[in-house]
Amino acid sequence: MRNLQTTSVAPVAKDMPLAGKIPVVSPLARVKDLNVQFRSRDATVHAVNGVSFDLMPRDVLCIIGESGSGKSVTMKSMMRLLPPKKTVMTGEIEVNGHKVLDLSERQIRHLRGAEISMIFQEPMTALDPVYTIGRQITEAIRAHEPVTTSEARRRALELLELVRIPSAVSRLDAYPHELSGGLRQRAMIAVALSCKPKLLLADEPTTALDATVQIQVLVLLRQLQDELGMGVIFVTHDIGVAAQIADKIAVMYAGEIVEFGSARDVLVNPAHPYTRAMLASTVHGQARDADLPVIPGDPADLRRLVAGCRFAPRCGVSKSLCLERAPSLVGVAAHHDAACHLINSLT
Amino acid sequence: MFLVDTTSTATDERDVGGAAQPMLIVRDLKKHFAVRGAAVRSTARVHAVDGVSFTVAKGETLGVVGESGCGKSTLGKLLMHLIDADSGELIFDGGAIGTRDMPLTQLRRNLQMVFQDSSSSLNPRLSIETSIAYGPRVHGASASEAKAKARDLLVRVGLRPDIFAGRYPHELSGGQKQRVNIARALALDPRMIILDESVSALDKSVEAQVLNLLRRLREDLRLTYIFISHDLNVVQYISDRVLVMYMGKIVEIGAVDEIYRRPRHPYTKALLRSRLSSSPDERIKLAPLTGDPPNPINPPPGCRFRARCPHARDLCATAEPVLEDGATGRKVACHFAEELADA
Numbered sequence: 245m246r247n248l249q250t251t252s253v254a255p256v257a258k259d260m261p262l263a264g265k266i267p268v269v270s271p272l273a274r275v276k277d278l279n280v281q282f283r284s285r286d287a288t289v290h291a292v293n294g295v296s297f298d299l300m301p302r303d304v305l306c307i308i309g310e311s312g313s314g315k316s317v318t319m320k321s322m323m324r325l326l327p328p329k330k331t332v333m334t335g336e337i338e339v340n341g342h343k344v345l346d347l348s349e350r351q352i353r354h355l356r357g358a359e360i361s362m363i364f365q366e367p368m369t370a371l372d373p374v375y376t377i378g379r380q381i382t383e384a385i386r387a388h389e390p391v392t393t394s395e396a397r398r399r400a401l402e403l404l405e406l407v408r409i410p411s412a413v414s415r416l417d418a419y420p421h422e423l424s425g426g427l428r429q430r431a432m433i434a435v436a437l438s439c440k441p442k443l444l445l446a447d448e449p450t451t452a453l454d455a456t457v458q459i460q461v462l463v464l465l466r467q468l469q470d471e472l473g474m475g476v477i478f479v480t481h482d483i484g485v486a487a488q489i490a491d492k493i494a495v496m497y498a499g500e501i502v503e504f505g506s507a508r509d510v511l512v513n514p515a516h517p518y519t520r521a522m523l524a525s526t527v528h529g530q531a532r533d534a535d536l537p538v539i540p541g542d543p544a545d546l547r548r549l550v551a552g553c554r555f556a557p558r559c560g561v562s563k564s565l566c567l568e569r570a571p572s573l574v575g576v577a578a579h580h581d582a583a584c585h586l587i588n589s590l591t
Numbered sequence: 592m593f594l595v596d597t598t599s600t601a602t603d604e605r606d607v608g609g610a611a612q613p614m615l616i617v618r619d620l621k622k623h624f625a626v627r628g629a630a631v632r633s634t635a636r637v638h639a640v641d642g643v644s645f646t647v648a649k650g651e652t653l654g655v656v657g658e659s660g661c662g663k664s665t666l667g668k669l670l671m672h673l674i675d676a677d678s679g680e681l682i683f684d685g686g687a688i689g690t691r692d693m694p695l696t697q698l699r700r701n702l703q704m705v706f707q708d709s710s711s712s713l714n715p716r717l718s719i720e721t722s723i724a725y726g727p728r729v730h731g732a733s734a735s736e737a738k739a740k741a742r743d744l745l746v747r748v749g750l751r752p753d754i755f756a757g758r759y760p761h762e763l764s765g766g767q768k769q770r771v772n773i774a775r776a777l778a779l780d781p782r783m784i785i786l787d788e789s790v791s792a793l794d795k796s797v798e799a800q801v802l803n804l805l806r807r808l809r810e811d812l813r814l815t816y817i818f819i820s821h822d823l824n825v826v827q828y829i830s831d832r833v834l835v836m837y838m839g840k841i842v843e844i845g846a847v848d849e850i851y852r853r854p855r856h857p858y859t860k861a862l863l864r865s866r867l868s869s870s871p872d873e874r875i876k877l878a879p880l881t882g883d884p885p886n887p888i889n890p891p892p893g894c895r896f897r898a899r900c901p902h903a904r905d906l907c908a909t910a911e912p913v914l915e916d917g918a919t920g921r922k923v924a925c926h927f928a929e930e931l932a933d934a
């Protein structure tokens with residue numbers, strides 16, 4: 245019989261080297277009861293519904309979950325990149341000591357790039373096609389630091405070498421369209437790292453890449469994370485990518501975190517019925533003459549959230565209780581939580 | 592014509608050449624794109640598809656994999672005649688395409704393509720039903736025939752017509768849009784469909800639904816597929832044979848089980864070793880393939896993979912390897928494939 249006690253989602257960093265005189269390691273980023281709604285004339289979309297998690301320094305957290313479950317919105321909230329007029333945000337977001345939701349527009353602009361950086365799925369949207377790679381990096385540096393043009397250019401070269409771009413000197417003067425997909429992705433990472441951020445937010449940065457380039461970028465990201473001591477939040481819907489890069493994994497469904505734990509706990513011993521169903525439906529060497537298991541029903545309608553557990557209408561094991569009361573995250577094991585009423589009766 | 596029920600007939604009356612005649616024969620297909628060169632007013636040529644030959648048997652699924660930019664989509668568009676080839680020969684069920692045996696209008700009916708981006712390929716101003724009925728209308732079906740066909744196809748792809756027929760693209764999820772694209776491709780009762788990254792934008796459980804759908808349609812409608820994808824697991828699941836491309840050329844082709852079990856070309860080996868495990872205990876520490884592909888503009892002589900190949904020797908710089916027949920119908924384009932078989 246497991247102990248049904250609510251544990252904090254915050255993992256204890258037992259393998260963390262204690263930095264200098266700071267006695268306790270505090271989280272690099274902390275999200276507390278985040279709610280994000282998009283209001284329009286005809287509907288309110290409840291995109292994020294009470295998300296809380298802590299990210300320790302040097303940790304790589306992967307957010308996985310179905311399309312529309314609120315992964316990107318959670319990330320954009322942390323950068324405050326959502327359209328202010330139609331977005332209602334409540335809760336707390338703290339990054340490196342800054343309360344993100346309370347900052348002025350000027351302060352948040354300074355935070356972006358300097359302390360938090362983001363890389364996106366499609367590098368062409370993040371890189372400006374009319375400027376050379378070198379110019380984009382030097383401008384990113386000079387926007388945050390008072391350095392000379394030549395000093396900025398020297399740093400830009402270092403960054404291209406850091407992201408292992410071959411013949412970096414000549415690539416400084418290349419335009420984005422002159423680079424291959426893999427090189428563009430690395431150039432975008434270079435831009436994102438130009439001010440040595442403490443926190444890197446990566447939204448499906450390898451989804452458009454083929455397998456050989458994808459693994460190059462993932463290995464590189466993990467090395468850079470280690471060399472620069474960054475915390476990383478990485479959104480993906482590829483289980484293989486999460487297994488390759490994550491320390492911790494958060495699984496989202498209908499704007500909520502339904503499971504949180506170490507990569508091994510979540511991927512090898514998944515607890516939540518949604519996580520289990522998602523892993524089962526992922527293609528990985530199943531027999532070719534049989535159908536793949538699928539999750540029945542339709543994704544949750546975020547305009548009309550159901551009472552109780554939001555996955556219950558599609559869940560293979562739900563009981564009447566599940567339709568009535570929303571489950572909260574409870575400990576399945578040490579540092580492994582899931583939001584399911586039936587967690588103790590599932591095996 | 593458009594309402595043939597291909598499921599109930601025991602033999603397909605559209606089958607001209609018989610079972611042994613490949614659905615598609617591709618011979619020495621080439622497409623070089625002219626692009627602005629490095630020197631002023633010079634032009635250079637991107638060797639996108641550079642002498643590709645293969646066959647696709649009736650009812651089989653041929654997976655196509657390879658590095659980004661190696662020419663997979665260009666190959667698909669050439670087969671569809673969306674772009675013109677520089678040279679080469681295409682034969683569909685025994686009829687040379689573009690001749691009296693297989694005029695382009697007939698090819699268009701027989702061969703369809705589904706693209707990656709499910710949203711941009713649907714007209715936002717047309718209802719789902721109108722979108723699907725469009726092809727049959729253009730090819731001469733009456734309005735009521737075309738509408739009935741559209742509703743029948745919505746059922747086939749698992750979308751209830753009473754709910755979805757009148758909806759517009761922005762009212763659909765990504766998976767639903769991709770089903771509509773598949774329904775649209777099926778609207779002229781094609782015999783073969785080219786799927787270019789058609790499930791890549793979907794999340795895993797929706798991807799599984801669409802793959803199940805594709806398998807069922809393949810059986811019910813006796814379809815032949817060419818399935819282009821970056822996802823090596825999906826290619827393994829859906830394909831009978833697999834074609835591996837590198838810089839405009841086929842480097843290896845054969846049965847999917849054999850190639851996945853024992854890849855022979857050094858590029859195929861690196862590609863398959865880049866597959867990610869779903870267990871965090873089996874992480875890849877070093878990328879199996881490093882460096883960048885050479886410039887596709889006027890590629891160097893010899894083997895195009897040699898600059899990144901751990902086994903390259905002098906011969907590879909001078910002589911271009913040809914795609915050689917191996918045992919059991921497998922073909923490999925590597926001078927040292929035999930020697931490296933167990934490397």
Ligand SMILES: Nc1ncnc2c1ncn2[C@@H]1O[C@H](COP(=O)(O)OP(=O)(O)OP(=O)(O)O)[C@@H](O)[C@H]1O
Nearest residue numbers: 282289291310311312313314315316317318481546
């Ligand atoms: N600016 C916006 N205005 C209105 N609704 C939005 C906006 N941005 C996102 N949404 C909605 O919020 C929900 C969550 O979207 P989000 O982009 O976070 O999903 P996701 O988990 O990143 O999905 P995917 O895997 O497809 O990228 C979706 O229903 C989406 O349609």
Ligand SMILES: Nc1ncnc2c1ncn2[C@@H]1O[C@H](COP(=O)(O)OP(=O)(O)OP(=O)(O)O)[C@@H](O)[C@H]1O
Nearest residue numbers: 624626637639658659660661662663664665666887
């Ligand atoms: N219209 C065009 N004009 C010039 N070059 C082109 C054109 N279309 C494609 N190319 C070039 O031809 C090569 C092959 O492109 P293609 O789109 O076929 O690659 P792909 O294998 O489908 O790549 P991906 O996996 O990224 O989709 C690339 O070098 C590309 O830049």
Ligand SMILES: [Mg+2]
Nearest residue numbers: 315316317447
């Ligand atoms: Mg997203």
Ligand SMILES: [Mg+2]
Nearest residue numbers: 663664665787
């Ligand atoms: Mg392509």
